[in-house]
Amino acid sequence: MLQDAGRRDEAIMYFRRAVEIDPELYTSRIALGNALHKRGDIANSEAEVNLRCAIALRPDSLDAHELLASVLYQQARTLEVAETVHNMQRIKHADGKSILLALLLPALYQSTQEIMQVREDLVRKIDELLEGPPLSVSDPVTEIRITPFYLAYHGLNDCEIQKRIVQLCRKAYRPACNSPLPLRPRSRRIRIGFVSMHFRLHSIGRINHGFISALRRDKFEVTVFSLTRHDDALARKIRADSDHYVQFDGEPLARIEQVIAGHEMDVLFYCDVGMDALSYFLAYSRLAPLQCVSWGHPDTTGIDTLDVFVSAYALELPEAGAHYSEELVRLPAWIMPGYQCPPQPTSLKPRSAFGLGNDSHIYACPQSLFKIHPDFDRAIAEILREDPRGEVVFLEGRHAHLGEMLRQRLDRTIPDVKGRIRFLPGLSWQDYLNLISISDVMLDPFHFGGGNTTYESLAMGIPVVTLPSRFLRGRFSLGCYLKMGMTECVAGTTAQYAETTLRLGTDADYRHFVVNKIAETRSVLFDNYEMVKALETFLEHACSSTRA
Template sequence: MAETIETLFAQAVEQQNAGNVAAAIALYRRILTVENRYAVVHANLGAALMAMSDARGAVTSYRRALALDPDRADTTNNLGNALHALGRTEEAERCFRDLLDRSPENATAHNNLGLVLLATDRAEEAVAAFEQAVALMPESPDAHANLGNARKRLGDAEGAAASYRRALAIAPTHSGALNSLAALYHEQGRIEMAMTALETALKRDPASRMALRNLAGIYEEQGRIGRARACFGRLAALEPDNAYWTVRREGLFPYVMGDRADIARRRERFESVLDGLAARGVRFDPAGPSQGTLKPSFNLPYHGENDLGIKRKLAALIDIPAEPPEPRPASERPRVGFVVSPRHEGIFLKFMGGIVAGLSRDRVDPFVICGRTGRDRLAGDLPDTEIRAFESDLPSLVAGIRDAAPDILYYFEVGTDQLNYTLPFFALAPVQCASWGFPVTTGIPAVTHFVSSTLLEPEDAAGHYGETLVTLPTLPTHYRRPVLDGEPDRQALGLPDDRNLYLCPQNLAKFHPDFDESIAGILRRDAKGTVVLVTHRRPHITGILKRRFRHTIPDVAHRITWLPQQPPEKFLGVIRCADVMLDTYPFGGGNTTYEALALGTPVVTLPATYMRGRVTVGCYRRIGVMDCVADSPATYVDIAVALGTDRAARAAVSAKILAANDRLYEDDEALRALEDFFSGAQAGGGRRSKAPRGAP
């Protein structure tokens, strides 16, 4: 090198080592305008470009370096990593295998190959590659942690834990191993151990973003909102220019609500934060560093308020440029993709399995989109339906759905997890529908329709939705009738024999403060009454609601019996043993209502303002039995006590339900109504023309 180039090169390296990557890139490019035959300059430029997330530019620079010096093993590894970052996994794998053919002892290449194999769902091969890596570099915590991840993917939890612990023995502050070990404990339900692992990680590295974020997630899941807020507050302090953490902190809502004033205060504060960010022009990129796509709190709909405004404001902050699919010739049969979230296969099959299986293939071409882990469960119940399974990460799902070329995407749920909230933003089909799997508007502009029913919606329902509201003439499900095996015994189920049992088996998030007085009214009126609730799988959350009851209804709180969660076969027995089932308001039951009405157990309901509190009345309208439908909290208590204390009255209502309930199960009218809607929606191309009530 000439002296001037040597000086520039030294300056570039100094800038790169100091973290001034943009300055280093400018210097490397300045050198290359003078002389471009130095492999090391191209290689260093590639590394600098990768640090700036420019993987394409890095690939070009690495290839130029290797053209000049093909034996640069580190550059070959870097090229493979850049190709992997671009999703060009076949090229990346070929790169690492070519290097290993020349240099089989290259531990880094074995490790990088393992990462590609793991990303392409070849966990067994990945384990072999990582085992080679740790054999060649036994003191590498990264290699041990990666081996743990591959073993975990294979279902070898014990082997995974051993690998994570080995990584931590080498590097006690290794955040990846600590977080992965915590995630493993979390999946195993060993919550305290997961929290301990993350808290340990933070003691060793108080600025670990990953540990803070994961710990905040566990605290939120556990209902420990104050602790979750503290974690997000620490992240906001570490990254004061990143508004993501502020939104996450202020968007936390307790699983069990306090009182109405607390609900209003929290919602107003969150909406104020969203308004402030919008005024500043803040947008969130799901691919950005230390971010994830925002989603509304799962607990928001339980407040009983109109969520459309908040949801629209949040969606407006998410910067996912939609790429509408290429126009396709209209086909006689709309191609409809049903999107199923990972671990939600069971509830999807209960409500929608019969729909997918029963749609006329002469009119609709249905297929199911799911994560790889759910494929077998869905294929077993839907043997004649095309199942497209992908890795449960956003890029894989987006690419896979685009490749499937749907005319219509039907999201049974939008907002119950990160994936099913984020996917609709990409506008992967001309028509995108949400439905009552999560019975509330999405607020997402790219979701064109919300599929509901005239039986569920009040007259002014259109104002509750950002989507075109589609009100089918029947309920939009083909629910399989539950069957009780044998006659249950109260004592065997842990229920008292000599009490009038009012069962309310809803998840505890549905217990709005307004509902406390209805529980109290029933118990005060019926001296022999016992209200039976089901504990949450997280004892802390059950404890919060118990404390609220002791505060709001102290005279009768001791007459609430708490039943542990039951397996499905026993749960139907619990419903059968109940004298009356209580439907919560303003967010009521769905699945439990179908189960209760199949057995003839009366469900007392007070229809709410929004559809999420109107499923039970929709079922009653479908079968023409309105005896259990109240029009006020006072009549709710009246109906419940009358049925709970009068066996003859209860038997008469039960007989009416049993005589008419066939109309709720395996309802073929729903198939024909959805076929009509899909055909009409395809012809409309996703236009948001308001459909008349009772028609698509």
């Protein structure tokens, strides 16, 4: 009851006390494991320990296995997830778990050869299920539970594989809302609904708040569908800046579909699809005449009920339409609407506070570790071999398992420089900005680069070196520089990437020149609402076409 009332920490205290009184009580173990898991403390092993104890006490408990698999998946321990799900299948077979096992991908790779093998295995598993007996899944959010999230980090065109995945999921799952919708009256404002799990202090919240707040209210009626409960400063601002705010909190997928359908939207704008199972499988339904997805998770979805992928001319190659199952719409504007410039730290901790050398050249890459592609190792090696004072910094954050996997890879691929590669724990927002500010150069990883990180680095006046990829997910930093009118930090090859980084790191005069140029030009990136106007124009035309 305490947990249901939002008093989770208090509930955890009582569950711990129950476990102390009787360590062999299954209900106390699973209740504590569940509460700790829901609190979201990924790095804490206590949830896993209690769930494994629950399974030892009741080996046939599907609930305990399900929770353990979820805990392990949050930690990107996908091999152990697979082992746990296989155990569930031995207890009781479920078609949703067969699909989960097919879609389960590693978060980090030891080589490009491993990536290619994983993709081949994925296609083979999908085809086996497509060619096999009928499948049945009533609620994919609770039965399949995952999305092909990590596919986007392979650095390849995912369009055909994503479409195949959707074909498999549609074989098993038929949403109730999947028929063409009646035309809406033309006399009123366009009703647009923004959908996400992440309307909070999160990259998705920061990217999309500008749309929600600035769309013209004489033309648009804005509804926000928050797929879970949030109550931080940005969440409250998003709520205040919407005309209608609909918040869900654990309702099943079918109920959420009914509620959204009942609002009779003209447009549903999915801010991200692929980062969580709820928004991913919600997008399988037809809930508005026009359904759009955008760059929150910048990869095609393969979902045939998503009509349009909203992007920008500055970020897409001429042939980029082949990268998407959706119709690619390139808007003639900059892509981050109304993005707020983060404040400079009021006081800076020294490098020594982060375990870094005061006289070193700091090359920071504070990205999620699953972005660190095997191809990036060569660039790190060239930088550190040419600069004996260089240190490369990664953020391990809450994913200790990924940190260990990346260390093992770097020990094998670039052992001669591994001693100058640092891994920092998770940082507060202020310490994160502090780290950026005391670095010499920011490294934009390829083939999936930074978005928010690039904005934050340029706001702090720190150069970001980038090697643009063929795909949207590796072209955000390029887009920033094109908007700023500067190309000094944009490379065309891995060798140029290393050369550019080294010049910025070791040549103080050149770095001063580039930093000054960033300071003179970066203002165009912030509080820029061009994209809102471009989206308005597109939606007005698209809705007129839909109604015609």
